[in-house]
Amino acid sequence: MILVTGGAGFIGGNFVLDWIAETGEPVLNLDALTYAGNLETLASLADDERHVFKRGDICDRELVDGLLQTYRPRAIVHFAAESHVDRSIHGPGEFIRTNVQGTFTLLEAARAYWNGLPPDARAGFRFLHVSTDEVYGSLEPQAPAFTERHPFEPNSPYSASKAASDHLVRAWYHTYGLPVLTTNCSNNYGPFHFPEKLIPLMIVNALAGRPLPVYGDGLNVRDWLYVKDHCSAIRRVLAQGRLGETYNVGGWNEKRNIDIVHTVCALLDEMRPDPAGSYARLITFVQDRPGHDRRYAIDASKIENELGWRPAETFETGIRKTIAWYLENPGWVEHVQSGAYRNWIDTNYASRQNGGTA
Structure with a gap:
């Protein structure tokens, strides 16, 4: 069995589904079910004994210790994080608590558990920390893509909190020998994506005939990774x-x-x-967010050269699959669009409606 934190979120939920489908190995899934955690994503596993779900906070050391001792996982895959830049601007405290304090708590619990394992199990144990390319900061238009040796230059409360968690993971390896691995991914997209992020927000708003809000001039650049490719990379x-x-x-x-x-x-x-016409008529430029990084770009040569991994999807194939999934699953979208979600969208974008339409 492996322990997955944040396994009811977008990437974590896709990973749990992918892991069980590809390996058959059981998963202990720990998730606090905050606004973006959604057990409907895992509905296909509702009666599957290989999926054990526990609702809880990674900052709860007693809970984490108990789960490790009861279920004895061979690895921890750590997704649990607050991850939306705009939310971090409006309320940074929760990002520091979850991403920094939560990772620290998990590392300490993992270290105590690992130290108590028999030699064979201890040698095979792994702690994999899932992070983001945003820790590297912003790139100039012609600058080389981020490699693993690029300095950390976070520019938002979110990316600063993730950079801190990355440093903690590194320190627990060098100081205590905890067997850690870290991945820094680019922007994910695909099925089960909570509709506050760019691609699902555009799909959902377009289908509802609502404005498609684009920050600033829309020329910010990101590298895009289909979520199922990300899952295969983590495996x-x-x-x-x-x-x-x-x-x-x-x-x-x-x-x-x-x-x-x-x-x-x-x-x-x-x-x-x-x-009524092309959905492009709904594109609306809105005031840019503070500290909006201009460009991210990932150089994924290391994982290809060392581990033989490359993404299976191009953007063209992945985005078509993503849109097809949203068209085929209106019930999932409807259920996540709670009052809290609508209030968040209104709060974030109401003050920005001073731009024009495309």
Whole structure:
């Protein structure tokens, strides 16, 4: 069995589904079920004994200690994190608590558990920390992509809290010998993505005939990684990664935000035409957010050269699969759009409606 933290979130939920489908190994899933945690994502595992769900906070040391002693996992895959930049701007405290204090608590619990394992189990134990490319800061347009040796230059409360957690994981390896691995991924997209992030927000708003809010001039660049490719990369790093090492995981897909939005609109025009006209008519430029990094780009050569991993999806194939999934699963979308979600979208974007339409 492995322990997965944050396994009811977007990436964590996809990983749990992927792990059980690909390996058959049981998963102990610890998730606090905050706003983005959604057990409906895992509905297909509701009667599957290989999925053991526990609701709880990674900051609760007594809880984590008890789970480790009861279930005796051979590895921990740590997804649990507050992850939305805009939310971190509005309320940074929760990001420090979950991403920094929570990771510290988990590391200390893992260290105590690992120290008590028999020699064979101790040698095989792994702690894999899932992080983000945002810890590296912002790139100039022509600058080389981020490698694992790029200095940390976080620019938001979210990325600063994740950078802190990355440093803690590194320190627990060098100081205590805890067998850790770290992955830093680019922007994920795909099924079960909570509709506050760019791609699902564009899909959901377009289908509802609502404005498609684009920050600033829309020329911010991100590398895009299909979530199922990310899951396969984590499985590869967990199985073959060198202890103490960091692996960047990217999709080799640098795209401008405005181009992403136009791609979503064009595919929706094809797959679900709107009698009122092209969905691109809904594009609305809004005030940029503070500290908005201009460009991220991942150099994923290390994981390819050392572990033989490359993404299976291009952006063109992945985005088509993603839009098809949202069109086929309106019930999931409807259920996550609670009053709290609508209030968040209103709070975040109401003050920004001073731009124009595309």
